[in-house]
Amino acid sequence: MTTTLAPQEVGHLIGGEWVGSGTAERYNPAHPGELVSVTAVGDASTVEAAVAQPEWSNRTGPARAAVLTRAAELLTVRADRVAVDLVREEGKTLTEATGEVQRAAEVLRFFGAACWRADGETLPSATPFTAVYTRREPLGVVGVITPWNFPIAIPSWKIAPALAAGNTVVAKPAQLTTLSTRRLAECLAEAGLPAGVLNLVHGSGALVGEALVAHPDVAAVSFTGSGPVGRRIHGLASERMARVQLEMGGKNPLVVLDDADPVRAATIAAAGGFGLTGQACTATSRLIVTPRILDAVVEELANIAVRRYLPGDGLDPEAQMGPVVSDGQLTSNLRYLELAKAEGGDVVTGAHAAQGLYQTPAIVTGVTSGHTLAREEVFGPVVAVMAVNDLDEAIAVANDVPFGLSAGVVTNDLRAAHQFAAQIAAGVVKVNRPTSGLDLNVPFGGIKESSTNTYREQGQGALDFYTWTKSVYVGID
Numbered sequence: 001m002t003t004t005l006a007p008q009e010v011g012h013l014i015g016g017e018w019v020g021s022g023t024a025e026r027y028n029p030a031h032p033g034e035l036v037s038v039t040a041v042g043d044a045s046t047v048e049a050a051v052a053q054p055e056w057s058n059r060t061g062p063a064r065a066a067v068l069t070r071a072a073e074l075l076t077v078r079a080d081r082v083a084v085d086l087v088r089e090e091g092k093t094l095t096e097a098t099g100e101v102q103r104a105a106e107v108l109r110f111f112g113a114a115c116w117r118a119d120g121e122t123l124p125s126a127t128p129f130t131a132v133y134t135r136r137e138p139l140g141v142v143g144v145i146t147p148w149n150f151p152i153a154i155p156s157w158k159i160a161p162a163l164a165a166g167n168t169v170v171a172k173p174a175q176l177t178t179l180s181t182r183r184l185a186e187c188l189a190e191a192g193l194p195a196g197v198l199n200l201v202h203g204s205g206a207l208v209g210e211a212l213v214a215h216p217d218v219a220a221v222s223f224t225g226s227g228p229v230g231r232r233i234h235g236l237a238s239e240r241m242a243r244v245q246l247e248m249g250g251k252n253p254l255v256v257l258d259d260a261d262p263v264r265a266a267t268i269a270a271a272g273g274f275g276l277t278g279q280a281c282t283a284t285s286r287l288i289v290t291p292r293i294l295d296a297v298v299e300e301l302a303n304i305a306v307r308r309y310l311p312g313d314g315l316d317p318e319a320q321m322g323p324v325v326s327d328g329q330l331t332s333n334l335r336y337l338e339l340a341k342a343e344g345g346d347v348v349t350g351a352h353a354a355q356g357l358y359q360t361p362a363i364v365t366g367v368t369s370g371h372t373l374a375r376e377e378v379f380g381p382v383v384a385v386m387a388v389n390d391l392d393e394a395i396a397v398a399n400d401v402p403f404g405l406s407a408g409v410v411t412n413d414l415r416a417a418h419q420f421a422a423q424i425a426a427g428v429v430k431v432n433r434p435t436s437g438l439d440l441n442v443p444f445g446g447i448k449e450s451s452t453n454t455y456r457e458q459g460q461g462a463l464d465f466y467t468w469t470k471s472v473y474v475g476i477d
């Protein structure tokens with residue numbers, strides 16, 4: 001289904017004004033000839049203009065809450081339109097995009113409510129007649145750098161807690177998906193966020209992203225994206241002792257034990273592996289299965305892949321899985337399948353589908369720990385199936401990667417489920433649920449190369465990253 005929507009201009013948002021004319025063109029991944037947006041391209045001077053600290057931190061909590069809550073209402077009212085923008089620039093299905101926009105609105109609402117709560121504690125003092133309390137202070141100007149795969153949800157779960165805590169934000173969205181982030185900024189501006197409290201800067205990571213990370217007045221940087229970029233950002237931020245939070249890739253395992261129902265297990269695997277076109281950091285990319293159930297799970301997963309994950313334009317109601325985000329990503333996905341074959345894997349299903357950026361869901365059996373497909377993040381609808389003998393071996397294989405983001409187990413054995421939760425090296429553990437999909441009020445993050453593992457995102461814990469603790473002693477005699 002093609003639409004007749006005109007291409008949208010996306011400028012930088014600096015000091016409350018949309019500035020800069022666009023040169024970076026983004027085409028619809030479902031229709032490569034359809035121009036979706038034209039975005040301004042900045043450099044270090046753009047970042048310099050955006051880093052400022054207008055009055056916001058001294059607004060009361062309830063005043064900040066009013067802005068975030070109103071923005072949530074505006075985004076809810078506009079959800080259908082914003083979801084169409086999101087589908088056209090990123091590619092996911094309309095159902096997935098609508099869910100993402102609603103999630104962004106809920107995140108605004110959640111952190112709006114958080115503004116109302118007390119933000120410190122009172123403590124007993126060793127000195128008589130002395131009251132002691134703590135205050136959570138905002139950091140100042142914070143930088144937010146986000147990827148393309150959740151172009152409105154991830155910016156919202158970084159920007160909302162930063163604003164709730166009283167910070168000013170300079171955000172740099174991924175170049176492929178600037179329009180969805182603009183829609184979020186529009187809601188906040190119309191909800192009464194003062195000019196300059198949220199700024200958006202666009203351009204390359206090397207120029208604009210690094211200028212933001214290196215800026216001496218940016219107190220902290222929260223980044224979600226790939227490992228190599230995260231490592232670079234960590235180096236730049238740490239050099240000047242700025243606070244930094246990184247959430248990066250995954251190689252998320254789903255373990256299926258012999259006692260499981262194969263249909264249920266395959267349904268959970270498919271949702272985690274093929275939902276969102278596999279383009280989620282928490283996507284299932286390794287299916288680790290014990291012997292008696294192995295063939296039945298693979299057969300069922302192959303059936304589900306064909307029946308329930310038909311690729312197509314996300315705006316087409318028939319489409320069950322959107323296109324891959326870009327030509328480069330599709331080439332990379334298909335290259336991983338070729339490599340898997342060369343290394344001895346068997347590609348049961350999965351190929352470039354006919355035309356455009358469409359790929360059918362891929363299942364590769366016969367993968368072992370030494371294979372590239374068992375170790376590297378693909379970031380597409382590709383599930384590597386690995387055979388193991390028992391739970392102990394499954395956990396050992398699952399942990400034998402440099403990542404530790406999300407992990408799941410499918411079993412009815414309570415003891416096995418608890419052993420898995422205790423011994424798996426991952427920040428998120430799911431029992432009888434897909435590895436992807438998170439609640440917004442629950443801490444989220446990984447370990448090993450998936451995360452800096454210092455501060456968690458989402459939930460109340462997100463506010464810790466954006467604040468520092470001041471201890472106050474008051475003599476009362």
Ligand code: NAD
Pocket residue numbers: 145146147148149150172173174175203204205206208209210213224225226227229230232233247248249250280281377379405450
């Ligand atoms: P990416 O690392 O290429 O880009 C992410 C952001 O960093 C973009 O805004 C980009 O412009 C910017 N950037 C690039 N180079 C930079 C530099 N040198 N300095 C500063 N900024 C720079 O990632 P992507 O391709 O947009 O997203 C896919 C990756 O994101 C995958 O690896 C995925 O696992 C990861 N991801 C992780 C999570 C999580 O929460 N753990 C969530 C979603 C995506």
